[in-house]
Amino acid sequence: MSDSSPDRSTVANLPVYLLRCLAATAEELGVAPARLCMGLGFTVEDLSNPACRVSYRQGSLMIRRALQMAPGQALGLRIGESETIASIGLLGYAMMTCRTLGDATALGMGLQKFAGSMLQFDMEPGPTTTRVQASNRFPDPEIYVFLVEEAFASFLQIARGLVGNSFRPERIELAYPAPAYAAEYRRVFGCPVLFDQPSNALVAANDWVAKPLLTYDPLSHRQALEFLDVGTLREQDKVDLFESVERAVRQNMQDLPTLADVAGRLHLSARTLRRRLADSGVSYQTLLDNVRKGRAIELLSNTAQSVEQIAIAVGFSDAHNFRRAFKRWTGSAPSELRESMMQKDASARA
Known part of the structure; x- marks a missing residue:
């Protein structure tokens, strides 16, 4: 790794949860998943292996192909809607055993790499609301909108899995122009959706953030974190x-x-x-x-x-x-x- 250009986009350290969901959705749209993986160094079968890891570059190429083969399908929203807390593996279980939705969100922010995230997330608490902000991990305009769509739609489903289907964000802020299918955003999120904003953010009321989780279990939570081997991985x-x-x-x-x-x-x-x-x-x-x-x-x-x-x-x-x-x-x-x-x-x- 040179000091002038530390290229982390080629390091195979991303779990394939998102790509697995992408393959399943592509098949529903009549696109053969094998075509999306061809020549990328992994197969559709590999995406079902919990140990499989790919690089950001590999993942981005697969997403580009899907967008080209299924244009105008609100693909990111569609995939995010189909995901559940189980879609992110053991991290999802660790989040379920947190005390509150805010604690679960903070854990997810701290352990993003275990979820296979291709964006970078930050959690910013405020006096009445908390912002979950999404930004580029690597500059990648061609798949940027897709990644934000998938991330926020997935976050919505995960939050509802933790505190119930009545969860609604206060608003969604997006740092890009409204696409032709902008009405789909309002249907998915059920709240005001603002385009052309300074940053991408899902904004939730702090009452929701403080909501206790019925699945809270401190012993199971500790076991999940130990199984993830958080301390060792962070050090290494x-x-x-x-x-x-x-x-x-x-x-x-x-x-x-x-x-x-x-x-x-x-x-x-x-x-x-x-x-x-x-x-x-x-x-x-x-x-x-x-x-x-x-x-x-x-x-x-x-x-x-x-x-x-x-x-x-x-x-x-x-x-x-x-x-x-x-x-x-x-x-x-x-x-x-x-x-x-x-x-x-x-x-x-x-």
Whole structure:
């Protein structure tokens, strides 16, 4: 892993829960699942193996194929609607045995990799509501909408599995324009759905977040966590450290934290954090740039904000410095990349 480009998209560490559901839904739509997997290094049968792991890149290629073979099907919403808490394996059981819906959600946020998530999630409690925010793990505009649809529709089904079918979010905020099938969002979520927002968020009232779970069982919960071997995996997996740092940056994008700030949030000294990152072959600046680049691409592809507004949103004091940094990150100017993505989107809709 080089310091200039820590490419984690090729590491086979994702459980295949989402891809298994994708294969089943594709078959219902008349698309042979085997065609979706062809040449990707795994088969449809592999998706039924709990030990199977794929890389983000493999998963994204399978999703692209499905979207091409079943256009206009609200595929992400359809898959998310079909999922239950059992769809995420042992993590689902660990969530069921939590004390409250908020505790279960926090556990899911902390152990996202066990669910096979291809997005990054953050939980932000507020005075009256709690936001579950979804952002790109890797800049990937072609499947971005699908991933957000699936994630929030799945979260809704999981929450209802935990506290009952009466659960409703306060609202859904989405950082992209309304698709042609926008009415499907309102049917699925049963709440206001707002498009062209600054970020993707499912917003729930804190009364729901504090709702006790009837399946709470502290002993079973402890056993589930021990079986997941959380402590050992967190210690051994460098990706967890990277994601913890990146999460701290995302939560303070307009007032970027220093390495010492992030270290404090992770209960580490600045020296220890710097050493652990160096041992993993990456610097704090590289992770900072990755987050800013990903968020900038997300905003360029999915909102009508100006380049100047995006510069401020990702922590730059002026658009000139942002353009210079963006050119260094991607090889293109922000306006050039936006135009290119708009042309691709128009071609896909045609």
